[in-house]
Amino acid sequence: MLVLSRDCDTAIRIGPNIKIKVLSIRKQRVKLGVDAPSSVRVWREEIFPEVAGNDPSAQPTASSSPRQQHLSVLVVEDDPEHCELIRRTLSQCVSSTARVASTGKLAMEALGGPNGSGLVEKPPQLVLLDLCLPDMPGLEVLRWIRAHDSLQTMPVVVLSADHGDATVTSCIEAGANAFVGKSVGYREFSESVARIAQFWGGYCRLPKATLETPA
Amino acid sequence: MGQHTILLAEDDPDHQALILRAIEETGIPCRIDVVENGSELIDYLFAPPQSDDREGGGTPELILLDLGMPEMDGFQVLQVLRRVRDDGRSVLAPVVILTASDNADHAREAYRLGANSYVPKPTGFAELTEAVARIVKYWLVTNHGPPADRSDPQYPGVQSI
Structure with missing residues (x-):
């Protein structure tokens, strides 16, 4: 049995270049990591000893790897085939809700835009923005988004066939x-969308959708 | 060609070792330059090298930035980088925050200051390795970064456009 003090943050050396390190102590669980050169085979990478405690409600967070979060996405895309591919790939990769806007104006409206009744209180957590839209350049939508305080922290991933410098x-x-460049091939494009979904919907922390209170 | 450059700003030597190993395990050929606090990072990007100890120089394609560092923390670094960007002096490599903090306010503040993405360090070794691999693959392979201007490698990052 391994006994660790509550604020133990040192590594325990168990051999040359091999250390056991406390990575975190949270919710009655201690997470340990083995720090060893890649030539050393690590059979068991994590150990979770119980820490004495009297909080019966403390239960291990069953966060899968990577931690999943529900992703709300605004897809700004006019090509119906690309829309369908993006929606399908997103739903296959992560738990997500995708809303589609097929023009720049509709994208702004989806965010509470110019003629709406004010910016939405809960903007989407991620925007996938095509640059080539029928009514205005996607870049203009991006500039409009960034001109608003409450939308400044909302991540925008540009998707474009034109990926020149x-x-x-x-x-x-x-x-x-x-x-992210739009690949010409259907499969490559789908893979790119999958990587976007896995990165932004996986380990990444997205800003909470809250409105800043004006000073 | 084929070798990427990553700048890692991380003060904890154990985390440094874990992250370096995780990057190595992706099999993506990378040169990883490590700085241990914010002011070293700013020097790396903007100060002309005093000596040749920083071989190659060049603009990193990805910056992995810890928030809690001595001397100058990650938020202060983001503020400096944003000023540089606002002045139109440079378009910088993507900055991914990789930090122990999973605080929503920290994340929001980092995005507001211009971080491209925010990844809380997972607590388990296997998860950290996986997260680092995802970051590196996404930002070096899937994403298009700003064009690397290597016309003046003596002054990486400070180029007029």
């Missing part, structure tokens, strides 16, 4: 969080 640079300057 100038386009990427202007999107990043306008405040895009990420830029």
Whole structure:
């Protein structure tokens, strides 16, 4: 049995270059990690000894790996086939709700936009934005989003068939969080969307959808 | 060609070791430069090298930034980077916060200051390895970063566009 003090944060050396390290003490559980060179085979990577405690309600959080969160996504895309592919891939990869806007104006409206009654209180957690829209450039939608305080922290991933340096640079300057090129092939495009979903819907922490209270 | 450069800002030597190993395990060829606090990171990006100890120089394609660091923390780094960006002096590599804090306010503040993404360090070793692998694969392979301008490698990051 391994006894650890509550604030133990040191590593226990168990051999040359091999250490057991306390990674966290939370909710009556101690998480240990083995820090060893890759030549050492680690048979058991995590040990969870019970820590003496009298809180019966403390139960291990059954967070799967990676932790899943429900992802609300606004998909701004006019091509119906791409829309369908994105929606399907998102739902296959993560628990998600996708809302589609097929024009720049509809995207703004979905966020409580220009003619709406004010910005939505709970903006989506992620926006997938196509640059080529029928009524206005996607870049304009991005600039409109970033011009609003309450939408500033909402991650925007640009999806575009045009991934030339100038386009990427202007999107990043306008405040895009990420830029993913649209592949020509159906399968490659679907894989890119899957990677987006797995990254943003997996380990990543998205800002809580809350409105800043104006000062 | 084919080798990526990652700048890791992390003060805890154990976390450094775990992250380096996790990146190595992805099999993606990377050079990883490690700095241990915010001011070293700013020096790395913007100060002309005093000597040749920083081989190659160059702009990193990805910055992994811890929030809790001595001297200058991750939030202060983000503030400096944002000022540089706002001045139009440079378009920087994506900054992914990789931190022990899973605090919603910290995440919101980091996004507000311009972090591209925020990943709380998972507590288990296997999960941390998996998370780092996902970060590296996503940002180096799937994502298109700003074009690397290597015309003046002496002054990485500070280029007029």
